[in-house]
Amino acid sequence: MTGAAERAAQMSVEEFEKIAKLVDKVSDTVELEFLGGQICFKATTDADCKEITTWLRQRCTQVRTELRLYAGGELGLLVGADREGRAGVLMAAEIASYETGSEIDRRHHTENLAAYAAAGIPVHLLIDRDHGTVTVHSDPAADGYRDRHVMDFGVKVLLPDPVGIGLDTEELKGFVR
Numbered sequence: 001m002t003g004a005a006e007r008a009a010q011m012s013v014e015e016f017e018k019i020a021k022l023v024d025k026v027s028d029t030v031e032l033e034f035l036g037g038q039i040c041f042k043a044t045t046d047a048d049c050k051e052i053t054t055w056l057r058q059r060c061t062q063v064r065t066e067l068r069l070y071a072g073g074e075l076g077l078l079v080g081a082d083r084e085g086r087a088g089v090l091m092a093a094e095i096a097s098y099e100t101g102s103e104i105d106r107r108h109h110t111e112n113l114a115a116y117a118a119a120g121i122p123v124h125l126l127i128d129r130d131h132g133t134v135t136v137h138s139d140p141a142a143d144g145y146r147d148r149h150v151m152d153f154g155v156k157v158l159l160p161d162p163v164g165i166g167l168d169t170e171e172l173k174g175f176v177r
Contacts (some may be wrong), residue, residue: 009037040111048175049095052127055171056093063165069093091123091163092116096130113137117144123163132176134169136160 016034033040057069116124117140124137132153137145138160153172159165
């Protein structure tokens, strides 16, 4: 089990949502996330991140018109390990902030990955603009994903079932710093 899953929750989800709404009202530069029972600060979405999100939304919905892509700023995603009867999530996608080398960022992505796997989300996609790579995680288990494939921008990436979409990542080369 990961450190995120082993720690006691700092507060209830409802308390976190109240705090997050207050922060959202007073700051355009701070975003909060409740991960593994802990409050995490994350980088705000920049223009390139929004462009990549739009690109991903278009690619996914062109091939699979029944899919919906919810970006974090539009809708918080509440996923418990047992999902409590909610409809399944097929994929979680993250676009790494520029300068992803910080300890906070590494921990954030590691804990996100563990939480998504523990919740049974079948596919995790990480788009890393610093390194110019796409990482696809699949086959979730309680302690993380069993499969991990890292590919450079520019190749065709296959998102495994149940997503079942191929992405030509050539366009992402324009977002590498």
